[in-house]
Amino acid sequence: MAGRAVRRTRFAPSPTGFLHLGHAYAALVAARAADRGEFLLRIEDIDRDRCRPEYEAAILEDLAWLGLDWQRPVLRQSERMNAYRDALHRLAPLCYPCRCRRGDIRAALSAPQEGARHTADLAAGPDGLIYPGTCRHRDMADAAAGDVIRLDVARAFDALGTGDLRFRDEVVGPDRDQILTRDEFRDRIGDVILSRRGMGTSYHLAVVVDDAAQNITVVTRGRDLFDSTWIHVLLQRLLDLPTPLYHHHRLIRDHAGHRLAKRDDARAIRAFRKDGATPDDIRRAVGL
CATH class of the missing domain: 3.40.50.620 (HUPs)
Known part of the structure; x- marks a missing residue:
């Protein structure tokens, strides 16, 4: 080899x-x-x-x-819950606790001050409706048992000192980097959940920690997870982990x-x- x-x-x-x-x-x-x-x-x-x-x-x-x-x-x-807790602890300065449920998020996004958008027109990201930031003012010291933990994307990009993220996909564009700007991440994905209620972690955090632990060099996944990959690339950068090559294949x-x-x-x-x-x-x- x-x-x-x-x-x-x-x-x-x-x-x-x-x-x-x-x-x-x-x-x-x-x-x-x-x-x-x-x-x-x-x-x-x-x-x-x-x-x-x-x-x-x-x-x-x-x-x-x-x-x-x-x-x-x-x-x-x-x-591997200890590994996920350690990663979450490292990211804690960039996170905040959130008590909002799905109904709260839908109501906040549909409220008059948000433009009175119809529910069917509300933007959805990889994990559902894009979070409007209702709890962004809260401090991690105030986290309660029923809260989820969200990553403040603006603080995350500030910590990296970059305006965009990049990765290489051997199917979608093998000869060029895929690029997503900070503003595009905010509008398409938003403040993602890193620890869900009753789990102590989330899919996004766990998969990033495990891919690094297993020395995965090529991540194959369906094209429906393309936007999730941006979350993983951001977490890899924040945790100083390598970004593998990606292969987003067609769906059956x-x-x-x-x-x-x-x-x-x-x-x-x-x-x-x-x-x-x-x-x-x-x-x-x-x-x-």
């Missing part, structure tokens, strides 16, 4: 349901993008209310049936053009297996 960086990838499902064709495609793309022996499996199980051991067992079984193999041991996010959709979700049990890999499908049938079904 002399002369180039090792391509080390991961597939990181949440055990909240059975894998479907979209998961199969994502796992196969990640495995194909890795050098031999550099494909990892990570179980993203920070949502303890929804994760189930039977779903994790099914994930391992379905991936093995597809012919995939991965390094051991498997990393489980539920076993149903006949109506909708992205597959775990609620689509009829398209679960296990259902195809029960009907006599082979791993090659699954590869053909997802265009591989």
